[in-house]
Structure formats: structure tokens, C-alpha cells
Amino acid sequence: MEFFDEAVNKTKEVFETVSMKTSEVIATEKQRFDMNSLKAKREKDYTALGKIYFDIVKDDENAPETVKEKVEDIKAKTAEIERLAKEIQSAKNKLICKNCGANIAKNSIYCNICGAKIGDSEE
């Protein structure tokens, strides 16, 4: 019986060690998940702070040079974004003539380049 008890105790010990390792692994994964989720939230905070700071310094002549450079980068990108948005908007209001390929106003009846009839109205 002594041998049997010893074997049972040994098994218990092994089982406890294994389950402890498993819970350690789970704890580590949870910590990793929590850490990465905090990192993502922190990135959003940095971005939000950047926007607040941009509004404060965007017209400040006394801002440090490094800040002024970034402000100019952002202003240039904003201008380019607005330009592209206008292009997209005006492309939406245009048609391409099936006859000559010209860009023409969406409500045209005839192509102002080649005179072909436009659209599916069969008048």
C-alpha cells in the first residue's frame, strides 16, 4: 500500500505542476492581450492629443521648428485630401462619351465634343 500511496502522491504532484503551468500560460496570454489592447488605446490617445495640439500650434509662429514642420506636413496633406475629394466629387458628376471617350457633364443629352447622343433616354 505504501508504494501505491507514493505513486498516487507522485501523480498528484505531476498533475498540479502541469495545471499550474497551464494557468501560468493563460495568465501570460491575458497579460499580453491586456498590454496590446492598452497599447492600441494609447495610440488613439496620442492621435487625439496630436489633434488637440495641432489646433493650438497650427498658427503659432513661435512654435519649435520640429513642430512647425509637422504642422506644414499636415496642412499640405489636408490640402491634397481636399483637392482629391473635389476631383472625386466632380468625377461623380461626369460621364464618359461612349463614342469619343470625352468627359462630359452627367446631365448632357449630346456629347459636346463629338455630338453623339448620350445616356439611355431613347428620344
Ligand SMILES: [Zn+2]
Ligand atoms: Zn463624344
